Amino acid sequence: MFNAEWSLVFFTLFSQFSLGLLLSSMVYRFFLSGTQPGLRTKLMSSSLFLSFLLMAVALVISFLHLASPLSSVYALSNLAHSWLSREIMMASLYAFLLFMLLLSHRFLTHNKTNLLMIAAGIAGIYLIYSMARLYMLPTVPPWNSLATLWAFYISAFVAGPSLFLALYHDSNQPQIVEQTNKAVKRIFSGIVFISIAAKVLLTFLANENAIENINIAFITEQPLQAALISHWLLVSVATIALILNLSIKKGHNTAKLYYLAFFSLVLAEIIYRIIFYASYFRIGL
Amino acid sequence: MEQWAFYFDASQCSGCKTCQIACKDKHDLPVGLRWRNVYEIAGGSWLQKDNNWTSAIHSYNLSLACNHCEDPICMKKCPNKAIYKNDKGLVLIDEKRCMGCEYCKWACPYGALHLNSKTGKMTKCTLCADYLEQGKMPSCVSACPMRVLEAGPLEEMQKKHGNNNEIFPLPPANITRPALAVKPHKSASQSLQWQIINKEEVKDV
Numbered sequence: 156m157f158n159a160e161w162s163l164v165f166f167t168l169f170s171q172f173s174l175g176l177l178l179s180s181m182v183y184r185f186f187l188s189g190t191q192p193g194l195r196t197k198l199m200s201s202s203l204f205l206s207f208l209l210m211a212v213a214l215v216i217s218f219l220h221l222a223s224p225l226s227s228v229y230a231l232s233n234l235a236h237s238w239l240s241r242e243i244m245m246a247s248l249y250a251f252l253l254f255m256l257l258l259s260h261r262f263l264t265h266n267k268t269n270l271l272m273i274a275a276g277i278a279g280i281y282l283i284y285s286m287a288r289l290y291m292l293p294t295v296p297p298w299n300s301l302a303t304l305w306a307f308y309i310s311a312f313v314a315g316p317s318l319f320l321a322l323y324h325d326s327n328q329p330q331i332v333e334q335t336n337k338a339v340k341r342i343f344s345g346i347v348f349i350s351i352a353a354k355v356l357l358t359f360l361a362n363e364n365a366i367e368n369i370n371i372a373f374i375t376e377q378p379l380q381a382a383l384i385s386h387w388l389l390v391s392v393a394t395i396a397l398i399l400n401l402s403i404k405k406g407h408n409t410a411k412l413y414y415l416a417f418f419s420l421v422l423a424e425i426i427y428r429i430i431f432y433a434s435y436f437r438i439g440l
Numbered sequence: 441m442e443q444w445a446f447y448f449d450a451s452q453c454s455g456c457k458t459c460q461i462a463c464k465d466k467h468d469l470p471v472g473l474r475w476r477n478v479y480e481i482a483g484g485s486w487l488q489k490d491n492n493w494t495s496a497i498h499s500y501n502l503s504l505a506c507n508h509c510e511d512p513i514c515m516k517k518c519p520n521k522a523i524y525k526n527d528k529g530l531v532l533i534d535e536k537r538c539m540g541c542e543y544c545k546w547a548c549p550y551g552a553l554h555l556n557s558k559t560g561k562m563t564k565c566t567l568c569a570d571y572l573e574q575g576k577m578p579s580c581v582s583a584c585p586m587r588v589l590e591a592g593p594l595e596e597m598q599k600k601h602g603n604n605n606e607i608f609p610l611p612p613a614n615i616t617r618p619a620l621a622v623k624p625h626k627s628a629s630q631s632l633q634w635q636i637i638n639k640e641e642v643k644d645v
Contacts, residue, residue, distance in 0.1 A: 239541065438607060
């Protein structure tokens with residue numbers, strides 16, 4: 156698996172992180188930014204830029220998976236039956252909308268930006284859906300369940316809000332730290348906690364054959380156990396960092412803890428995604 | 441539309457792999473790339489009676505390429521529509537359209553698709569479509585010294601040999617409806633823990 160699928164690990168993850176960050180930006184913009192117009196502009200610029208950058212890098216990486224990338228011009232030929240065709244279409248549309256959103260944030264009216272944001276959000280949500288569906292092949296039992304869909308959205312909802320929190324606290328000027336919106340901290344931390352809880356639930360509900368079916372030509376049991384332990388340790392570190400930030404007193408800079416949480420979750424998701432690809436097992440030959 | 445098919449007699453296959461070599465030679469496939477694989481299947485164990493051990497191991501061979509399925513999952517999944525069926529029902533690849541994403545390989549339960557790393561395109565058994573145009577049989581069929589391989593219209597194969605197309609380790613036929621008729625080895629019906637014992641040999645390099 157590993158030679159060909161490294162690029163897919165990062166393509167899928169970066170796309171999901173991008174969507175998570177965009178949706179977090181939307182929640183902040185539409186519901187929480189009313190009392191902080193100056194901060195909103197600065198924060199939107201950085202979060203939209205990062206969201207677009209993640210998706211742009213994801214698209215470039217996706218080409219590394221192709222043995223004949225020049226033939227990718229035909230990739231939208233089978234929208235009727237192929238989820239891969241649909242994923243390619245949505246990835247392109249989502250990236251384009253993010254780019255337009257970046258421009259509109261600078262040059263267009265507030266309302267037009269809002270509309271573009273909603274359109275990009277919908278495109279991104281459907282991108283992740285089509286991404287998950289293409290893996291749900293009837294001939295690959297470990298991937299052919301709702302657990303795949305669940306896992307892909309969880310990746311978006313753990314990384315996006317934690318990165319947004321870090322950007323939020325980084326954007327805050329010291330003199331307004333005391334007026335940091337508690338709601339921002341609580342809502343986005345809450346989204347991350349719920350996603351982590353969903354991840355824990357997924358572990359218990361996931362196809363128990365997935366671990367047994369991992370191709371032992373590539374990975375033996377001990378590295379798998381080590382990978383899983385590392386994954387949960389990193390998730391624990393992120394959870395503790397977020398809890399600390401929630402209990403921390405006003406006036407103290409908490410951006411570092413949010414970045415710690417974000418990078419811990421990113422590493423955890425990379426490990427989990429590698430395990431996902433290693434679980435590939437096809438019925439028959 | 442006509443549907444061509446392979447027939448394979450697992451009861452007589454010696455596992456010599458002449459079919460595999462003939463295919464490789466005819467298509468000039470590079471090292472590590474095979475369109476036809478011969479799987480060695482074994483099951484059972486040794487039985488002890490007093491101080492003696494008796495073999496209760498059974499084995500047979502399965503020579504398999506592409507089954508040119510009636511409902512090919514590879515064709516449905518290909519985003520580029522690079523995979524198509526011709527008028528003989530053969531599942532073929534338009535290399536100009538193929539981008540080498542290997543999605544078809546992930547989906548195919550028969551392991552029929554292989555990436556040619558030199559050309560960057562997916563490749564597979566073509567049932568020697570060019571030979572069929574000339575009225576000749578595919579090279580694997582002609583080369584087999586045991587005469588366990590045949591090719592012809594599916595209806596003819598099924599009429600002559602029956603319509604069994606499931607034998608371990610093949611998946612359920614209802615997934616892709618393979619154009620294949622198989623005569624199973626006499627031991628294949630036994631409930632043994634069958635397994636492929638030459639996995640490293642048939643793996644793509």
